[in-house]
Amino acid sequence: MSGLKNNRTLEILRKAEEGRYGILAQCVYDANQALAFVRACEAKRSPGILQLFPITVKLGGGPFLRYCIDICHAASVPISVHMDHATDAEALEQAIGLAEQGIAFDSIMVDASHAETDEENIAIAVPYIQRCNALGIATEVELGRLEGGEAGLRVIDGGMLTDPSKAEAFMAATGADILAPSIGNLHGSYKFVEGGPNFRQEILKDLQKKDKVPYLCLHGTDEISDDLFRECIANGVSKVNVNSWLRDPYCVALAEGLTTKSMPEAIDDAIEALEQSAYRFFDLLGSAGKA
Numbered sequence: 001m002s003g004l005k006n007n008r009t010l011e012i013l014r015k016a017e018e019g020r021y022g023i024l025a026q027c028v029y030d031a032n033q034a035l036a037f038v039r040a041c042e043a044k045r046s047p048g049i050l051q052l053f054p055i056t057v058k059l060g061g062g063p064f065l066r067y068c069i070d071i072c073h074a075a076s077v078p079i080s081v082h083m084d085h086a087t088d089a090e091a092l093e094q095a096i097g098l099a100e101q102g103i104a105f106d107s108i109m110v111d112a113s114h115a116e117t118d119e120e121n122i123a124i125a126v127p128y129i130q131r132c133n134a135l136g137i138a139t140e141v142e143l144g145r146l147e148g149g150e151a152g153l154r155v156i157d158g159g160m161l162t163d164p165s166k167a168e169a170f171m172a173a174t175g176a177d178i179l180a181p182s183i184g185n186l187h188g189s190y191k192f193v194e195g196g197p198n199f200r201q202e203i204l205k206d207l208q209k210k211d212k213v214p215y216l217c218l219h220g221t222d223e224i225s226d227d228l229f230r231e232c233i234a235n236g237v238s239k240v241n242v243n244s245w246l247r248d249p250y251c252v253a254l255a256e257g258l259t260t261k262s263m264p265e266a267i268d269d270a271i272e273a274l275e276q277s278a279y280r281f282f283d284l285l286g287s288a289g290k291a
């Protein structure tokens, strides 16, 4: 982790782990959502992580990333900017290229979890991780594989779960800072999982107990209960990825507002809706008042 001493994402997670609370890592898709997230963090004195998917960075390029970094880093509370699920060379090359121009994410998920084996995962991820670290960018990796996505949801099978005994070696081999374990969590809806989400808390406990990884990130949090969030944080998760919980109220408020109000008024309503949803998460994760 040399070269990452003052890394903003890692500093936020270090304090969260010490204080045993979780950090809301929220995906945003446009400038107003980014603004709403920053305002919410400031209002509740909560640290936060603003996340962008590669597709959003592809669309907005350097100027949009610059905007996100500017508003996050200028905030009165610590907020970092993270690229979520950089799964292909195009996304990683764009992010690294922007960093070389001085427009740098604080952290990037170098996601090679599509690899067939751990060795292949490591071989794909390491060159990018080294380039990120040289630019002061922290990295997140995934061991095991989360199922789900926009379409074609499948129930995860045992073979895809993270093996805690392999995690320490995997983190050492990749040199990454944050691990996204596969514990039965999945992207998308849990509606089709019989009995609802079945998170193997013993995997988190094992990873935490032996201090095998620096930081743990929970993916696949749509529809999960407040208790499950709390349990995962108690078992060592410090970065909590959220997508639809804040995004959907924003979209609903915007869509409804536009039918009866002016666009600026509808946008105000949408920002307010995202902020209110964020407040709930800061309280739930325990980060409110920690900045």
Ligand SMILES: [Zn+2]
Pocket (backbone or CB within 6 Å): 085, 187, 219, 220, 241
């Ligand atoms: Zn994810």
